[in-house]
Amino acid sequence: MPAPLHPHTALPVVAMIGGGQLARMTHQAAVALGQSLRVLAAGPDESAALVAADVRFGDHRDLDALRAVAGGATVVTFDHEHVPTDHLEALEAAGTRVAPSPGALVHAQDKLVLRRALGEAGEPQPAWAEVSSAADVEVFATAHRWPVVLKTPRGGYDGKGVFVVRDVVEAASLLERHGTLLAEQRVAMVRELSAQVARSPFGQVAVWPVVETVQRDGVCAEVIAPAPGLSEERAAAAQELAVRIADRLGVVGMLAVELFETPDGILVNELAMRPHNSGHWTIEGARTSQFEQHLRAVLDYPLGSTAMTAPVAVMANVLGGAAAAEDWSGPALDERIHHFMAHWPDVKLHWYGKTQRRGRKLGHVTALGDDVAEVRARAVAAARYLADGVVDPAFAFEHDH
Amino acid sequence: MPAPLHPHTALPVVAMIGGGQLARMTHQAAVALGQSLRVLAAGPDESAALVAADVRFGDHRDLDALRAVAGGATVVTFDHEHVPTDHLEALEAAGTRVAPSPGALVHAQDKLVLRRALGEAGEPQPAWAEVSSAADVEVFATAHRWPVVLKTPRGGYDGKGVFVVRDVVEAASLLERHGTLLAEQRVAMVRELSAQVARSPFGQVAVWPVVETVQRDGVCAEVIAPAPGLSEERAAAAQELAVRIADRLGVVGMLAVELFETPDGILVNELAMRPHNSGHWTIEGARTSQFEQHLRAVLDYPLGSTAMTAPVAVMANVLGGAAAAEDWSGPALDERIHHFMAHWPDVKLHWYGKTQRRGRKLGHVTALGDDVAEVRARAVAAARYLADGVVDPAFAFEHDH
Numbered sequence: 128m129p130a131p132l133h134p135h136t137a138l139p140v141v142a143m144i145g146g147g148q149l150a151r152m153t154h155q156a157a158v159a160l161g162q163s164l165r166v167l168a169a170g171p172d173e174s175a176a177l178v179a180a181d182v183r184f185g186d187h188r189d190l191d192a193l194r195a196v197a198g199g200a201t202v203v204t205f206d207h208e209h210v211p212t213d214h215l216e217a218l219e220a221a222g223t224r225v226a227p228s229p230g231a232l233v234h235a236q237d238k239l240v241l242r243r244a245l246g247e248a249g250e251p252q253p254a255w256a257e258v259s260s261a262a263d264v265e266v267f268a269t270a271h272r273w274p275v276v277l278k279t280p281r282g283g284y285d286g287k288g289v290f291v292v293r294d295v296v297e298a299a300s301l302l303e304r305h306g307t308l309l310a311e312q313r314v315a316m317v318r319e320l321s322a323q324v325a326r327s328p329f330g331q332v333a334v335w336p337v338v339e340t341v342q343r344d345g346v347c348a349e350v351i352a353p354a355p356g357l358s359e360e361r362a363a364a365a366q367e368l369a370v371r372i373a374d375r376l377g378v379v380g381m382l383a384v385e386l387f388e389t390p391d392g393i394l395v396n397e398l399a400m401r402p403h404n405s406g407h408w409t410i411e412g413a414r415t416s417q418f419e420q421h422l423r424a425v426l427d428y429p430l431g432s433t434a435m436t437a438p439v440a441v442m443a444n445v446l447g448g449a450a451a452a453e454d455w456s457g458p459a460l461d462e463r464i465h466h467f468m469a470h471w472p473d474v475k476l477h478w479y480g481k482t483q484r485r486g487r488k489l490g491h492v493t494a495l496g497d498d499v500a501e502v503r504a505r506a507v508a509a510a511r512y513l514a515d516g517v518v519d520p521a522f523a524f525e526h527d528h
Numbered sequence: 529m530p531a532p533l534h535p536h537t538a539l540p541v542v543a544m545i546g547g548g549q550l551a552r553m554t555h556q557a558a559v560a561l562g563q564s565l566r567v568l569a570a571g572p573d574e575s576a577a578l579v580a581a582d583v584r585f586g587d588h589r590d591l592d593a594l595r596a597v598a599g600g601a602t603v604v605t606f607d608h609e610h611v612p613t614d615h616l617e618a619l620e621a622a623g624t625r626v627a628p629s630p631g632a633l634v635h636a637q638d639k640l641v642l643r644r645a646l647g648e649a650g651e652p653q654p655a656w657a658e659v660s661s662a663a664d665v666e667v668f669a670t671a672h673r674w675p676v677v678l679k680t681p682r683g684g685y686d687g688k689g690v691f692v693v694r695d696v697v698e699a700a701s702l703l704e705r706h707g708t709l710l711a712e713q714r715v716a717m718v719r720e721l722s723a724q725v726a727r728s729p730f731g732q733v734a735v736w737p738v739v740e741t742v743q744r745d746g747v748c749a750e751v752i753a754p755a756p757g758l759s760e761e762r763a764a765a766a767q768e769l770a771v772r773i774a775d776r777l778g779v780v781g782m783l784a785v786e787l788f789e790t791p792d793g794i795l796v797n798e799l800a801m802r803p804h805n806s807g808h809w810t811i812e813g814a815r816t817s818q819f820e821q822h823l824r825a826v827l828d829y830p831l832g833s834t835a836m837t838a839p840v841a842v843m844a845n846v847l848g849g850a851a852a853a854e855d856w857s858g859p860a861l862d863e864r865i866h867h868f869m870a871h872w873p874d875v876k877l878h879w880y881g882k883t884q885r886r887g888r889k890l891g892h893v894t895a896l897g898d899d900v901a902e903v904r905a906r907a908v909a910a911a912r913y914l915a916d917g918v919v920d921p922a923f924a925f926e927h928d929h
Contacts (some may be wrong), residue, residue, distance in 0.1 A: 135573040136881040137861050154579070155559040158552060161865070161879030161891065163578045172536040177564045178555070178581050414874050414896075428866055432874035436837055460538050464562070469830040473815055478562030480537040490562065495815075 130201040130223075136161055139426055142196045143167070143175075144187050145206025148479040148488065149402045149418075150175035152410070153206070156418035166206075167196040174479040175206070190214045197223045204380055204425045205401050208235045209282070226328070226379035226425040227400045234376055235400040238309045239280040245395055248375055250368060252395045253387070254312040264298040264310055271312040277301055278309045286345015314394060320354055320386040321405035322369035325420040325430055326378050333420060333430040334366045335413055340385070340405050346486075347404045349507060350442040352412055352435070355499050357388075365393050372398070381406070381421040404444070404488075409433075411475050411493045412440030437495035443506040445490040448514030451483035457516040467492075467513055474509045489514075531602040531624075537562055540827055543597045544568070544576075545588050546607025549880040549889065550803045550819075551576035553811070554607070557819035565823075567607075568597040575880040576607070591615045598624045605781055605826045606802045609636045610683070627729070627780035627826040628801045635777055636801040639710045640681040646796055649776055651769060653796045654788070655713040665699040665711055672713040678702055679710045687746015715795060721755055721787040722806035723770035726821040726831055727779050734821060734831040735767045736814055741786070741806050747887070748805045750908060751843040753813055753836070756900050758789075766794055773799070782807070782822040805845070805889075810834075812876050812894050813841030838896035844907040846891040849915030852884035858917040868893075868914055875910045890915075 133140050138161050143150045146168025154175055157164040167183050168176040176182045185192025187210050194217075197203050202224045203215075215229035227235075234241045242255045256267045258277070268275050277298060279288035291313065292298045302308060319340045326332045336353035353362070369384040372395075376382075383403035385396040406417035415423075415431030423430050450457060458466065460483065467476065471494075478490040490513065494506040512518050534541050539562050544551045547569025555576055558565040568584050569577040577583045586593025588611050595618075598604050603625045604616075616630035628636075635642045643656045657668045659678070669676050678699060680689035692714065693699045703709060720741045727733045737754035754763070770785040773796075784804035786797040807818035816824075816832030824831050851858060859867065861884065868877065872895075879891040891914065895907040913919050 132862070135578060135883070137884075138865075138879075138881075139862060151559060155556055158556040158579045159876070159878045161877075161881045163881065176581065177536060178559045180577065180579050180581060180583065182581065414876075423869065429870040429873065431869065434874065461533070461540060464539075465829055468824065468832065472830065473833040473835065475560070475815075476562075477560045478537075478539075480539075480562045480564065482536070483538075 131199055133163060136163065138162060139201035140165055140199060141422060141425060142200035142203045143206050144193065144196070144203065144210055146170075146173035146175040146179075146182070147206050148174045148477075148481075150206040151178055151479060152407070152416075152477065153402060153418045153421060154179045156416055157422055160419065160422055162422065165196060165200060167192060172482065174481055177480045188214070190217060193218060194221070197221075202226050202425045204421070205232070208232060208400065212236070227382075228377060228379065231376045231378050232400055235398045237280050238278055238283075238397060239307075241395075241398060242309060244376065245372075248371070250372065250395060251393060253314050256310045257307060258298075258310045259302065259307045261295045261299040261302065264292070264302070265295050267310045268295075274313055276311040276313050278311065279305050280307065280309055286342075289345060314387050315389050317388045317390060318354075319396070320357070320365060320388050320393065321350070321403070322365040322384045322386060323403065323406045323409075323417060324366070324369040324373050324378075324382050324384070325380065325417070325424045326370075326373040326382065327424045327430060328379050328427045330374070331430050332370050332373060333415075333433050334369060335406065335409060335417070335433045336435060337362045337365045337386075338405055338408070346444070346446065346488075348444055348446070349503065350405050350408055351499060351503060352408045352440045352442075361388070361393065368393065368395070380424045381417050404491075407477065407491050408440040408442040408493050410477070411495060412436055412442075438497050439499050439502045440493060440495050441499070441503045441506040442491055442493045443510035444488055445478075445492065445510045445513045447483050447485045447487040447489050448511075450514060450516045451485050451487070451489070455516075463513055463516060466518075467509055470512070470518070471505065471509045474505060476513075532600055534564060537564065539563060540602035541566055541600060542823060542826060543601035543604045544607050545594065545597070545604065545611055547571075547574035547576040547580075547583070548607050549575045549878075549882075549891075551607040552579055552880060553808070553817075553878065554803060554819045554822060555580045557817055558823055561820065561823055563823065566597060566601060568593060573883065575882055578881045589615070591618060594619060595622070598622075603627050603826045605822070606633070609633060609801065613637070629778060629780065632777045632779050633801055636799045638681050639679055639684075639798060640708075642796075642799060643710060645777070646773075649772070651773065651796060652794060654715050657711045658708060659699075659711045660703065660708045662696045662700040662703065665693070665703070666696050668711045669696075675714055677712040677714050679712065680706050681708065681710055687743070690746060715788050716790050718789045718791060719755075720797070721758070721766060721789050721794065722751070722804070723766040723785045723787060724804065724807045724810075724818060725767070725770040725774050725779075725783050725785075726781065726818070726825045727771075727774040727783065728825045728831060729780050729828045731775070732831050733771050733774060734816075734834050735770060736807065736810060736818075736834045737836060738763045738766045738787075739806055739809070747845070747847065747889075749845055749847070750904065751806050751809055752900065752904060753809045753841045753843075762789070762794065769794070769796070781825045782818050805892075808878065808892050809841040809843040809894050811878070813837055813843075813896060839898050840900050840903045841894060841896050842900070842903045842907040843892055843894045844911035845889055846879075846893065846911045846914045848884050848886045848888040848890050849912075851915060851917045852886050852888070852890070856917075864914055864917060868910055871913070871919070872906060872910045875906060877914075 151174040339354035341349040496502040740755035
């Protein structure tokens with residue numbers, strides 16, 4: 128029996144688990160499609176709860192809360208990948224469509240599961256091993272050299288759960304704390320890339336240009352679209368890889384394939400099966416944003432054009448900085464937004480409404496243009512001003528006359 | 529005493545009176561600015577009530593309802609212009625900032641007030657007179673020829689309250705029904721244009737390119753940006769006129785100046801002091817949309833860039849058509865959206881979530897491109913399909929290979 132349509136809009140209902148900025152921006156895209164996104168949020172101060180009409184409060188690990196938000200929804204999808212697989216299987220067993228399915232999603236939840244699947248598929252990835260003892264790590268390091276990258280299979284994000292270890296003693300202490308880990312060869316990385324693809328249940332796929340993601344302390348700081356200087360061959364290879372993975376795993380919705388670019392080619396780092404920080408630029412930079420596309424895909428609507436709207440788009444995250452400190456005495460948030468708008472009338476703001484804390488993703492800005500250096504400088508200076516209340520003097524000089 | 533900031537976001541709060549599609553799209557823009565738009569809606573099935581988190585229910589003519597929604601808001605603004613002036617003055621007297629102010633807004637509420645003000649300012653407008661009797665109309669017609677256009681000073685929209693009368697008998701019957709009317713010369717109109725400007729309390733203004741608005745049965749059907757073939761001189765004159773009016777009336781927020789283009793120049797038809805149907809194209813077609821700009825203006829934030837994102841943008845309204853009829857047996861809404869997306873992957877949908885009724889503005893679509901005829905054909909065909917379930921065979925042929 129198909130789920131009922133929304134009583135007022137006569138359209139299907141999408142329920143999203145998680146109330147963060149991804150749900151907030153998905154809701155923003157949903158407004159245009161006639162949708163009223165339903166959100167499961169942990170509290171009223173979460174980004175999406177501040178803007179969505181149909182918010183249910185509860186924990187994503189609580190099956191009853193999941194059942195309640197799924198009730199009457201056409202499809203359940205995700206703002207994050209932390210929902211237990213057995214809960215999702217229980218929803219499916221009760222007749223709810225879950226997109227991506229738990230069997231696909233586990234590849235974004237568990238790095239060991241991903242490594243095995245990519246290995247079976249013959250896709251390019253760093254050398255890896257499952258390690259449970261210091262001896263396992265030593266064997267791996269002998270084959271692939273120290274330092275070795277150890278990762279917790281589950282629960283890591285934004286650099287958390289990733290450790291570069293230089294010897295057996297460090298490895299032993301991590302294994303004691305975390306149990307079984309994923310060991311990976313530390314690759315000779317040139318830079319990080321991301322290839323995003325959307326896939327519908329029908330099997331339609333749509334790819335955006337491959338982007339460069341610039342990390343700072345393990346957290347995404349900037350995204351440059353398209354990745355500067357990336358050869359057409361390598362870009363096509365990354366897009367084809369993303370499509371192959373989406374097809375093989377049966378992904379429904381957005382898939383971000385995070386990649387290491389090395390002198391020899393590309394290697395898969397990890398996957399996200401939801402809208403992803405590396406695709407925020409698509410809101411202004413592409414004809415169809417990743418958020419709208421995620422909704423189209425999970426609703427099994429045909430996908431939209433992914434053509435870029437300008438030659439270059441750069442997204443810069445605003446991470447809680449000096450201005451988020453408790454003893455901050457500079458301009459308050461409202462005043463900083465004021466100055467930001469005065470200084471950069473063509474840089475687009477996305478502010479998530481969160482309480483400001485150091486290191487937290489509070490918002491992002493996107494700049495468009497023709498020249499990558501100019502566009503990047505503009506986006507980064509604007510984001511830095513919002514985070515730290517500092518205007519780069521060189522930039523100010525250039526633009527204040 | 530300034531209004532308190534939002535307890536979670538630490539940003540000012542905007543309250544919008546009216547829960548229609550303009551409030552819905554303003555909320556969508558508000559999401560990016562970190563705002564949680566507060567909306568006064570008449571019921572839970574209104575467009576904005578279906579998507580906004582902070583919705584109060586009540587009537588815009590009820591001062592208590594207005595006081596409740598204004599409480600703690602930094603500024604009160606409008607989705608429509610039907611709020612009584614004395615209620616707005618009461619809000620202002622109680623310390624609430626109202627944008628636009630009641631003294632400005634009355635020029636969008638009352639066409640006689642507008643005509644007098646434009647006359648005093650020496651701005652171009654059709655010949656007009658206030659008429660209370662058939663004799664008044666006859667005097668006017670003797671000077672300016674039959675037919676004469678009679679308009680109710682207040683409450684008209686989308687062609688309602690506008691009558692073309694051919695003789696004294698018709699005029700007398702209208703005067704009996706409506707009381708005092710505005711008589712206007714029927715001008716030799718080439719086409720209708722719209723010039724939009726945003727103005728902040730600080731006095732900053734921003735204009736978009738002047739557009740052509742195509743009406744059908746008095747209702748906006750299409751908007752073409754920029755107006756095809758409009759001379760630079762006339763476009764500049766229209767923009768300067770809009771800025772002069774905004775300044776003179778002290779408008780805060782968006783102002784749309786609806787214009788008649790005649791062989792001799794432009795004449796002011798009427799004003800709207802809110803986001804307007806003639807500016808929906810700015811969501812995709814301009815760097816800053818009219819909805820974001822309205823929020824920036826009423827918050828006294830600096831205004832954003834109004835540069836176009838493509839050489840041509842065309843918006844087509846989806847008015848409830850054949851598919852909104854009770855006995856409709858063609859594809860349901862969800863299926864029509866499906867086909868729309870398959871057929872026009874690069875035309876952007878904005879669906880308002882309303883109950884479908886004939887003639888009702890249910891949504892709009894926007895197409896971008898280089899060639900005005902091609903872009904217009906694409907937008908119009910897509911809107912027609914959504915309204916009537918009919919694909920123009922010529923268009924389908926052209927694109928289905």
